[in-house]
Amino acid sequence: xIIPMKKAIIILQQQYAHKAVSCLSRQGVLHVMHEVAPKxxxxxxxxxxxxxxxxxxxxxNNYAQAxxxxxxxxxxxxxxxxxxxxxxxxxxxxxxxxxxxxxSNKISDLEKWGDFNPAKIGELSQQGLYFKxxxxxxxxxxxxxEVAVVKQIFSSGGFCYCAVVSASQISVDFKEIPLPQExxxxxxxxxKQNQVQAESLVNRIRQDLxxxxxxxxxxDSLEKEIEFQKVIFGMGKTSTLVYLTGxxxxxxxxxxxxxxxxxxxxxxxxxxxQEDDAPVLLRHSKIVNLIKPVFKxxxxxxxxxxxxxxxxxxxFLSLFFGMIIGDAGYGAVYFLLTLFAQRKLGKKAKxxxxxxxxxxxxxxxxxxxxxxxxxxxxAWYVEKGFKALVPALNEAKxxxxxxxxxxxxxxxIAHLWQAIAKAPSLxxxxxxxxxxxxxxxxxLAKMFILxxxxxxxxxxxxWSGALLIVFFSSPQKNILKGLAEGLGALALGAMGNFGDVVxxxxxxxVGLAAVAVADSVNMLAQGVGNNFIAQAAxxxxxxxxxxxxxxxxxxxxxVRLNILEFSLLHGNVTWSGTAYKPLKS
Numbered sequence: 001x002i003i004p005m006k007k008a009i010i011i012l013q014q015q016y017a018h019k020a021v022s023c024l025s026r027q028g029v030l031h032v033m034h035e036v037a038p039k040x041x042x043x044x045x046x047x048x049x050x051x052x053x054x055x056x057x058x059x060x061n062n063y064a065q066a067x068x069x070x071x072x073x074x075x076x077x078x079x080x081x082x083x084x085x086x087x088x089x090x091x092x093x094x095x096x097x098x099x100x101x102x103x104s105n106k107i108s109d110l111e112k113w114g115d116f117n118p119a120k121i122g123e124l125s126q127q128g129l130y131f132k133x134x135x136x137x138x139x140x141x142x143x144x145x146e147v148a149v150v151k152q153i154f155s156s157g158g159f160c161y162c163a164v165v166s167a168s169q170i171s172v173d174f175k176e177i178p179l180p181q182e183x184x185x186x187x188x189x190x191x192k193q194n195q196v197q198a199e200s201l202v203n204r205i206r207q208d209l210x211x212x213x214x215x216x217x218x219x220d221s222l223e224k225e226i227e228f229q230k231v232i233f234g235m236g237k238t239s240t241l242v243y244l245t246g247x248x249x250x251x252x253x254x255x256x257x258x259x260x261x262x263x264x265x266x267x268x269x270x271x272x273x274q275e276d277d278a279p280v281l282l283r284h285s286k287i288v289n290l291i292k293p294v295f296k297x298x299x300x301x302x303x304x305x306x307x308x309x310x311x312x313x314x315x316f317l318s319l320f321f322g323m324i325i326g327d328a329g330y331g332a333v334y335f336l337l338t339l340f341a342q343r344k345l346g347k348k349a350k351x352x353x354x355x356x357x358x359x360x361x362x363x364x365x366x367x368x369x370x371x372x373x374x375x376x377x378x379a380w381y382v383e384k385g386f387k388a389l390v391p392a393l394n395e396a397k398x399x400x401x402x403x404x405x406x407x408x409x410x411x412x413i414a415h416l417w418q419a420i421a422k423a424p425s426l427x428x429x430x431x432x433x434x435x436x437x438x439x440x441x442x443x444l445a446k447m448f449i450l451x452x453x454x455x456x457x458x459x460x461x462x463w464s465g466a467l468l469i470v471f472f473s474s475p476q477k478n479i480l481k482g483l484a485e486g487l488g489a490l491a492l493g494a495m496g497n498f499g500d501v502v503x504x505x506x507x508x509x510v511g512l513a514a515v516a517v518a519d520s521v522n523m524l525a526q527g528v529g530n531n532f533i534a535q536a537a538x539x540x541x542x543x544x545x546x547x548x549x550x551x552x553x554x555x556x557x558x559v560r561l562n563i564l565e566f567s568l569l570h571g572n573v574t575w576s577g578t579a580y581k582p583l584k585s
Contacts, residue, residue: 001282001283001284001308002280002281002282002302002304002306002308003249003250003251003281003282003283003580004249004250005247005248005249005250005272005278005279005281005304005580006247006248006249006250006252006253006269006270006271006272007245007246007247007269007270007271007272007273007276007278008030008245008246008247008248008256008267008268008269009243009244009245009267009268009269010024010243010244010245010246010260010265010266010267011241011242011243011265011266011267011268012241012242012243012263012265012266013240013241013242014237014240014241014242017232017235017242018232020263020265021228021231021232021244021583022228022585023259023263024583025224025228025583025584025585026585027255027256027259028582028583028584028585029248029249029252029255029256029582030246030247030248030256030582030583031246031247031248031279031580031581031582031583032231032234032244032245032246032583033245033246033247033277034230034231034234034235035234035235035236035243035244035245036233036234036235036236037234038229038230038231038232038233038234039233040229040233042229043226043229043230043233046222046225046226046229047226049079049080049222050219050222050223050226052080052083052084052087053079053080053083053215053218053219053222054219055083055086055087056082056083056084056086056087056208056215057212057215057216057219059086059087059089059090059205060086060205060208060209060211060212060215061212063202063205063206063209064209064212070210071210071211071212071213071214072210072211072214073214074211074214074215074218079215079218082208082211083215086205086208089201089204089205090205092201093198093201093202093205096194096197096198096201097198099194100191100194100195100198103187103190103191103194104191106180106182106187107184107187107188107191110180110184110187111184112153112154112156112161113133113153113154113161113163113184114153114184115183115184115185116183116184117183118179118180118181118182118183121179122179124165128167129165129166129167130165130166130167130168130169130170131163131164131165131179132163132164132176132179133161133162133163133164133176133177133178133179134161134162134164134172134174134175134176134177135159135160135161135174135175135176135177136159136160136161136162136174136175137158137159137160138155138158138159138160140174141160141162143172144164144170144172145166145170145172147166147167147168147170148164148165148166148170149164149165149166150162150163150164151163151164151165161177224584224585227583228583231244231583246583247272247276247278247279247580248269248582249281249580253269256269257269272304277304277578278304279304279577279578279579279580279581280301280302280303280304280577280578280579280580281580282301282302282308282310284310284311287314288310288311288314289353290314290353290356290357290360291310291313291314291317291357292351292353293351293353293354293357294313294317294357294559295310298559298563300563300575301575301577301578301579302567302573302574302575302577303573303574303575303576303577304577306572306573306574306576306577307417307418307421307571307572307573309414309417309562309566309567309571309573312410312413312414312566313562313566313567316406316410316561316562316566317554317558317559317562318360318361318364319364319406320507320554320557320558320561320562321361321364321365321554321558322361322364322365322367322368322369323368323507323508323511324507324510324511324514324550324553324554324557324558325365325368325369325511325514325550325551325554326365326368326369326372326374326511326514326515327365327369327374327375327376327377327514327515327518327546328365328366328367328368328369328370328374328375329369329374329375329376329377329543330365330369330376330543330546330547330550331362331363331364331365331366331367331368331369332362332366333547334358334361334362334365334547335358335359335362335363335366338355338358338359338362341355342355361554370388370389371388371389371390371393372388372390372393372394372515373386373387373388373389373391373394374388374515374518376518376522376543377515377518377519377521377522378394378515378518378519379519379522379523380519380522396508396512397450399508400449400450400505400508401446401450401452403504403505403506403507403508404442404445404446404501404502404504404505405442406504406507407442407500407501407502407503407504407561407565408438408439408441408442408501410561410565410566411438411497411500411501411565411566411570412435412438412439413566414566414567414570414571415431415432415434415435415438415570416431416435417571418431418571418572419431419432419435426472426475427472427473427474427475428472429468429471429472430468430469430472430473430486430489432468433464433465433466433467433468433469433472434465434469434493434497434570435465436461436462436464436465436468437461437462437465437466437469437493437494437497438497438500438501439458439461440458440461440462440465440497440498441497441498441500441501441502442501443455443458443461444458444498445498445501445502449502449505466490466494469486469489469490469493470483470486470487470489470490471483471486472486473485473486473489473490474486474489496569500565500569500570503561503565504561504565506557506561507557507558507561510553510557514546514550514553517542517545517546518542518543518546520542521538521539521542521543521546522539524538524542525538525539525542563575
């Protein structure tokens with residue numbers, strides 16, 4: 001649930017500002033809102049140092065080994081100097097890599113001609129000899145004037161590449177190849193020198209890996225100091241007083257009041273107004289809290305006055321994951337990979353929620369795969385005599401109807417939630433009307449796409465839904481205006497509801513595609529006969545691609561259904577909130 005917030009305004013004398021912010025950071029409950037834009041030379045300098053430390057950490061992490069170097073403290077006053085040096089070395093390495101790539105391209109073009117000194121060739125013209133390189137069609141290799149000595153160097157693509165020497169200038173229609181500026185041996189030497197220089201720079205960066213932990217600590221310290229200074233310079237001020245505004249969870253009000261009395265601050269605590277951009281603090285049970293990594297990955301937070309759809313989001317996303325992956329074998333692979341990752345990284349991870357989320361997702365894929373009889377593909381599983389636990393889930397018509405049903409149920413939950421939130425306002429009845437239209441859309445989808453008959457009672461869903469929307473979308477004293485707005489809401493919602501229910505068919509299509517790819521991979525492997533090495537290679541490559549692309553499909557389709565159709569279009573959740581981040585030391 002979204003925890004209610006209280007708005008706190010703290011007033012104190014200007015000379016106690018630093019002490020007050022220090023005390024508040026130790027309390028760790030106040031989400032500060034700046035009264036003025038925090039601008040100061042000190043902040044600019046801190047942010048410049050932070051950028052240098054972050055850049056250096058980014059470089060060092062690219063070179064960090066499985067067994068990190070023994071850690072050392074940074075020399076006093078040398079942090080920025082060391083960071084800038086690391087960044088400069090990395091930039092030079094990248095520059096050398098680009099230069100080496102350009103040299104390699106030149107070498108690739110030149111090595112076919114062999115190693116010769118272009119400067120020596122240039123001296124031939126002073127002796128009355130002319131040396132040129134040509135690209136000549138093979139059939140015209142003998143069309144040079146008799147005064148020219150032609151030496152074919154190599155052939156490629158129906159052309160001969162020739163070196164031509166003559167005692168006078170010759171005029172031919174063949175393509176002339178410009179002479180290189182450097183010899184092949186010179187280019188090779190430059191590449192060698194480039195590699196030596198790059199290796200030297202890499203070694204110097206690796207020597208600085210001993211500062212990795214110290215730089216991470218420095219980064220954390222700088223971030224806290226920047227936040228501290230922004231609070232100081234973002235305070236409102238009078239001639240002798242300063243004040244800061246922030247938000248606290250409702251259950252921290254008594255604690256902050258007692259602390260303010262102890263510190264002899266002036267304090268006002270009140271409910272946020274409609275204009276206040278109150279931050280969002282989500283508190284869930286351990287199970288519902290599993291959805292937190294998804295919200296963090298997508299960087300989405302519901303608005304303070306919006307619905308917290310987390311429980312429904314987690315429930316349906318888990319089901320969508322199972323349907324889209326649709327393979328018990330793949331689910332087992334995800335489960336084992338998660339177990340491996342937790343054992344390797346679990347001790348370092350501060351928040352282990354993501355591991356348990358993937359255990360849940362993997363289990364859903366395993367269950368759905370067993371229900372449909374799909375384990376690293378479906379065809380071989382059936383051929384071996386194994387049966388799906390629910391064979392109906394392999395029937396296209398049944399599964400499409402099930403997808404439409406999921407859509408109608410989830411979107412109905414969104415409107416029911418809104419109706420409860422709006423009650424006792426008459427506007428709640430409009431959401432009941434939209435629920436009626438959603439189920440009418442469900443029956444229409446089955447009729448138009450699956451060929452089922454439209455039930456007789458379906459007309460009642462349409463008429464009752466339309467009337468509720470028209471009369472109660474915008475009830476007001478001006479009845480005609482209210483009806484007009486209601487008709488507009490009906491026009492927008494009628495087709496939208498049908499389309500949104502039908503959009504859930506993507507679960508069927510994407511899941512079917514994944515199974516088809518798995519079966520195709522198995523057929524390709526069978527096609528190579530008894531070549532077990534080739535079979536293993538095909539099976540590994542094909543199923544690995546499917547395993548990698550599966551979560552991407554969930555992110556594109558499963559997450560979209562939850563964020564767009566369910567949350568935004570029907571739950572009116574705009575994801576425009578600001579996460580609650582209290583000032584902490």
